[in-house]
Amino acid sequence: MEVRVEKLRKEFERFPALHHVSLDIRSGELIALLGPSGSGKTTLLRLIAGLEAPTEGKIFFGEQDASYKSVQERNIGFVFQHYALFRHMTVLENVSFGLKIRPAKRRPEAAEIKKRAFELLELVQLSGLEKRYPAQLSGGQRQRVALARAMAVEPNVLLLDEPFGALDAQVRKDLRKWLREIHDQTGHTTVFVTHDQEEALELADRIVVMSQGRIEQVGTPDEVYDNPNSPFVFGFIGQSNCLKVRISNHEVWFEDRPIGVPAPGEREGEALLYFRPHDIQILDGCGGCMAGVVASSRRVAGTRHVEVDVGSGHNPVEIELPPERAAGIDRSRIAFRPTKWKIFRP
Numbered sequence: 001m002e003v004r005v006e007k008l009r010k011e012f013e014r015f016p017a018l019h020h021v022s023l024d025i026r027s028g029e030l031i032a033l034l035g036p037s038g039s040g041k042t043t044l045l046r047l048i049a050g051l052e053a054p055t056e057g058k059i060f061f062g063e064q065d066a067s068y069k070s071v072q073e074r075n076i077g078f079v080f081q082h083y084a085l086f087r088h089m090t091v092l093e094n095v096s097f098g099l100k101i102r103p104a105k106r107r108p109e110a111a112e113i114k115k116r117a118f119e120l121l122e123l124v125q126l127s128g129l130e131k132r133y134p135a136q137l138s139g140g141q142r143q144r145v146a147l148a149r150a151m152a153v154e155p156n157v158l159l160l161d162e163p164f165g166a167l168d169a170q171v172r173k174d175l176r177k178w179l180r181e182i183h184d185q186t187g188h189t190t191v192f193v194t195h196d197q198e199e200a201l202e203l204a205d206r207i208v209v210m211s212q213g214r215i216e217q218v219g220t221p222d223e224v225y226d227n228p229n230s231p232f233v234f235g236f237i238g239q240s241n242c243l244k245v246r247i248s249n250h251e252v253w254f255e256d257r258p259i260g261v262p263a264p265g266e267r268e269g270e271a272l273l274y275f276r277p278h279d280i281q282i283l284d285g286c287g288g289c290m291a292g293v294v295a296s297s298r299r300v301a302g303t304r305h306v307e308v309d310v311g312s313g314h315n316p317v318e319i320e321l322p323p324e325r326a327a328g329i330d331r332s333r334i335a336f337r338p339t340k341w342k343i344f345r346p
């Protein structure tokens with residue numbers, strides 16, 4: 001189901017946690033809410049769920065105004081970071097729970113509930129564990145049960161709040177891949193909260209980048225990574241460098257010289273140049289480029305991260321080089337130029 005959030009505002013005792021947030025969530029998409037701690041991700045998720053009431057603004061489920069509907073009426077499936085499975089119930093009972101407590105009119109027959117629970121356990125790859133209790137499962141298995149339980153009621157929307165946050169890195173990675181596969185099979189409209197950019201980039205159809213109660217950018221992983229629309233998004237997603245520069249004569253100047261970066265149409269004056277460590281080209285000589293002294297270098301997987309001191313009053317610049325190219329270059333002088341960049345105003 002499609003969900004539309006319109007100019008949503010939420011205050012907690014006059015503290016504004018969300019400012020006029022608008023967002024269209026498409027039917028069947030997996031969308032990630034990504035942002036630092038306190039940016040309003042969970043608040044937005046809880047408003048969509050109906051666990052909080054908006055101070056202002058509306059939420060539509062399809063064409064229906066759901067702003068003041070209860071959680072039950074919205075028919076939401078939830079998974080939280082700290083799994084809230086019922087400890088005294090088996091895996092099968094946990095998954096069946098949402099259907100069993102339905103009013104008689106809408107409750108499937110017992111045999112049908114059991115069949116559906118078994119199907120879901122197969123989907124989340126836990127067949128054979130239906131008689132176990134939560135305490136007899138690993139953290140990752142519990143989260144898979146939680147997802148099966150959330151999906152059992154055929155929710156209009158699945159809401160996942162850092163579902164893998166408490167798990168170790170390798171399990172998180174596996175579950176990420178697995179969640180994407182499940183989503184592709186079931187097609188539930190899914191909203192996923194995370195502060196882990198890698199998780200969002202890998203998993204989501206679209207990412208909503210949030211900061212200080214506002215949406216900074218909405219886009220596909222490629223769009224937000226390749227074309228960040230603000231310094232915040234540039235800095236928050238992926239690695240980046242930010243250099244104080246000047247625009248003059250349709251070119252970018254660093255200190256007293258142009259660095260071979262054109263800036264057509266940019267207004268003259270102070271600016272900030274953002275570029276990623278891997279979006280650079282190493283040059284042999286330097287007539288019109290950046291140059292500096294290698295302060296340190298370290299091997300990170302398939303590349304070498306090199307920190308270049310470009311002068312006092314500036315942050316060191318980090319660039320990425322192939323390991324063979326960068327061996328033994330510490331303290332040497334290096335010349336380079338960004339190949340992809342964005343200019344923002346201070």
Ligand SMILES: Nc1ncnc2c1ncn2[C@@H]1O[C@H](COP(=O)(O)OP(=O)(O)OP(=O)(O)O)[C@@H](O)[C@H]1O
Nearest residue numbers: 012015017035036037038039040041042043044195
């Ligand atoms: N019940 C509440 N009462 C008062 N303030 C709240 C309440 N819930 C959230 N806030 C505040 O609203 C802001 C947004 O919180 P929210 O939990 O939505 O952020 P978040 O992006 O999900 O952060 P995290 O990643 O740490 O969970 C924070 O400043 C938080 O302190």
